[in-house]
Amino acid sequence: MSKLSPPSTQRSRRGTILLAVIVIALIAAAVSHLITKPAPRRATPAQVVSVAKAITGDMPEVMNELGTVTPVATVTVLPQLSGFLTEVGYREGQDVQKGQFLAQIDPRQYLIGKQQAQAQLAKDLATLAQARSDLARYTQLFKQKSIAEQTYANQRFTVQQDEAAVQADKASIAQYDLDLDYCRITAPVSGRVGLRLVDPGNYVSTSTTTGIAVITTIKPTTVEFTVPQNALARVIERFNSGDKLPVTAYNSDNTKKIATGTLYAIGNQMATSTGTVMLRAHFDNDDEALFPNEFVNVQLRVDTLKNTVLVPTPAVQSGAPGNYVYVVNANNTVTLTKVTPGASDGRLTAILAGLKAGDRVVTDGLDRLSDGASVRAAGAAPPAGQGASNAAQQAAGNAQG
Structure with missing residues (x-):
């Protein structure tokens, strides 16, 4: 025959089990609430940017x-005749004036030629004088009908031939004078002489392509x-x-x-x-x-451009919308505004259309901006309450963790 527990003991045991079940249920509900509770949403902070005002001024195009x-002028000085170069009268890199002496070609052969031409001129002048004297005598005889007309005409032609010979002699002397001038080479223009191209003692000629010197103004x-x-x-x-x-x-x-x-x-x-x-x-x-x-x-x-709108050049951006700037509104948000840029000097850019003087534009920190984004000018204090709100959100996050 088994021994039964008293009714009071059984009721106490059932109460303890029920209490344990309730405690476990409460703990499970609390854990589930903490796990499934969404994290508090943090407000997006205003982006710090640099801001400048659009001004009016003049912009050169x-x-x-x-x-x-x-x-x-760049002149290569070439010899006009042939001969040995006897002297160079300039220094490399020297500034020279037009007509200044540069080099000398041996003139002796041209002096001899000139003397021969002068001697030939003297001979032809004497021949011409004799022919003119004969012509004067023949003229008197022809008037007296003492000589034939053919003889008189031949003497006239002889005088003309002698006159032509004299003119040829004078031209020959002038040619030798010119050659003597060419022997003394001078600067055709004012400028600076380059490096020496030929040294004294060399034989130069009109076929020389390198020249005596090069003068550059x-x-x-x-x-x-x-x-x-x-x-x-x-x-x-x-x-x-x-x-x-x-x-x-x-x-x-x-x-x-x-x-x-x-x-x-x-x-x-x-x-x-x-x-x-x-x-x-x-x-x-x-x-x-x-x-x-x-x-x-x-x-x-x-x-x-006179009295045009000017903004810092970094404020003007190019992209899918075209040329645009971010204009800062009174509530510290930005608006993407299309503009027509004009001339620029690198620091400032003229805006032909889309802005007016006094508008505030973003000049730095544009890489993450979008139309309607909140901004704060660099160096300005955060709006009232924004610092405390951020601190409260941080504290809440720490408590949750």
Whole structure:
């Protein structure tokens, strides 16, 4: 016969089990709530950007081209006759003036030739004098009908022949004088002499192609450059109006201004292969900053835009919408605005349409911007409450973790 538990003991055991089940259920519900509870949504902070105001001012319309320094004159001094070079009267790299002595060719053979021509002239002059004397006597005899008309006519022809011989002798002497002048070689233009091409003692002739020296004009000089055909009409319009279009030359790195000149000539043909036309600008080059055949960067100022809207160049962007800027609104949001840019000097860009003076545009931090995004100017304090809100969100996140 089994021994039964008292009724009070059984009720106590069932109460303990029920309590444990309730506690486990509450713990499971709490864990499920914590796991499935969504994380608090954080507000997107305003992006920090650089902002500048659109202003009004003048903007020069400048064309940037690549040019070549082209001397006004480059002359290769060639001998005009043959002979031994006896003297060189210049230093390499020397500046010379027009007519200055450069070199000497042995003149002795031409002096001898001139003396022979002078002797022949004296002989022919004597012959001419005798013929004229005979003609005068024959004239009197012909008037007296003492000689035949043929004899008189022959004497007249003899005088004419002797006169022609005298003229030939004088021309021969003039030729020798010219040869003697050619023996003394002088500078045909003012400029700078290059390196020596021939030394004294060499035999030179008219077939020499290298020449005695090469003279290049340094001051003044010119710069040749090209402009595209779609910009040519504007240049010709200003040029034909009589305006002096300023041209500025920069070094090959485009970092240093070298010289300033003016446009003075426009080519008469368009290059069909490139669609460009050649222009030439004049430079005084007193400081000799421009060197012959040097490559330079050229800026041709065609016109100046007066009282136009100007913005920093980095503010103007190009993309799928075209040319645009981000305009900062009063509520610190941005609006993508299409614009029509004009001339630029690298630092500022003229806006022909789409903006007005006083508009605020974003100049830095545009890579992650979109239309309607919130922004904050660099250096400005965050809006009131934004710092506390961020701190509260951080604290909530820490508590959740």
